[in-house]
Amino acid sequence: MSRIIYVNGSYRPYADALVHAEDRGFQFADSVYEVIEILGGKLVDATRHLVRLERSLGELGIRTPMGRASLQLVIREVIRRNRVRDGVVYLQVTRGEGPRDFAFPDDEVEPTLVVLARSQQREKNNALAAVGIAVKTMPDRRWGRSDIKTVMLLPACLAKDAAKQDGAREAWFVDSEGYITEGASSNAWIVTRDRVLVTRQLDHRILGGVTRATALDVAREYQMKVEQRAFTRAEALDAEEAFITSATNTVMPVVRIDGQPVGNGKPGIVSQRLRSQFHQCAEISAL
Ligand code: PMP
Numbered sequence: 001m002s003r004i005i006y007v008n009g010s011y012r013p014y015a016d017a018l019v020h021a022e023d024r025g026f027q028f029a030d031s032v033y034e035v036i037e038i039l040g041g042k043l044v045d046a047t048r049h050l051v052r053l054e055r056s057l058g059e060l061g062i063r064t065p066m067g068r069a070s071l072q073l074v075i076r077e078v079i080r081r082n083r084v085r086d087g088v089v090y091l092q093v094t095r096g097e098g099p100r101d102f103a104f105p106d107d108e109v110e111p112t113l114v115v116l117a118r119s120q121q122r123e124k125n126n127a128l129a130a131v132g133i134a135v136k137t138m139p140d141r142r143w144g145r146s147d148i149k150t151v152m153l154l155p156a157c158l159a160k161d162a163a164k165q166d167g168a169r170e171a172w173f174v175d176s177e178g179y180i181t182e183g184a185s186s187n188a189w190i191v192t193r194d195r196v197l198v199t200r201q202l203d204h205r206i207l208g209g210v211t212r213a214t215a216l217d218v219a220r221e222y223q224m225k226v227e228q229r230a231f232t233r234a235e236a237l238d239a240e241e242a243f244i245t246s247a248t249n250t251v252m253p254v255v256r257i258d259g260q261p262v263g264n265g266k267p268g269i270v271s272q273r274l275r276s277q278f279h280q281c282a283e284i285s286a287l
Pocket of ligand 1: 184186207212248
């Protein structure tokens with residue numbers, strides 16, 4: 001079965017799914033995106049993702065390509081055509097195409113919309129969560145508006161690759177004051193020795209993760225103590241548990257930071273409980 005991508009109004013096989021060479025997404029990373037989990041053929045937390053997409057577009061003054069209901073129809077059609085049961089749907093919206101000029105085009109251009117869906121093996125991710133992952137800390141060299149989900153991901157790619165070279169799955173960024181901001185493609189959390197969940201407060205330095213928001217709902221449901229504040233690398237190394245959250249991982253235990261074990265070096269019970277209860281609290285929408 002050949003995979004199908006939606007590009008600007010049509011569903012095409014991969015080889016024919018083209019975006020213009022002077023698209024501002026390609027030229028300037030003038031573009032935003034979303035990744036939504038697909039679980040058993042259903043969308044996880046679609047509303048929160050689509051609200052965030054609208055916010056990202058609004059912050060950059062990129063036109064909305066279509067209303068939320070129409071976008072949902074496109075997403076559903078892409079998932080259906082690619083027969084994805086478990087995986088992710090990826091959406092990208094760019095400002096559109098125009099002669100290469102840093103300033104925005106004077107004329108109203110049509111935004112470019114790309115939607116694709118990909119299967120992912122749930123068992124693989126569960127197997128990884130059973131042992132946990134390693135993370136590597138490094139300076140946060142991204143721009144000052146990491147709260148907008150742009151495709152300007154080169155610093156994140158460099159960080160992830162450096163982590164990979166060191167045998168780690170994720171990079172944890174550290175700001176100029178020594179506080180962890182977030183992961184290269186996830187939010188960062190610790191559980192202190194007195195069982196308090198800590199994750200950085202929402203500000204311009206981090207993306208407001210949808211999985212982060214739903215994990216906070218789970219924590220509330222189970223009356224876990226939560227503090228939304230910055231934490232240092234030293235505090236993380238001293239923590240009982242650590243984990244990351246993202247749509248592709250849900251809750252993924254972190255068992256090593258810069259080569260040093262977190263807690264007893266195994267996935268902790270708080271992280272495991274958040275992971276096992278996650279989809280109970282998330283919005284699951286039928287297609
Ligand atoms: N922070 C960054 C920098 C990310 O790229 C991501 C995932 N795209 C996240 C956090 C997690 O966001 P979400 O839970 O919405 O996937």
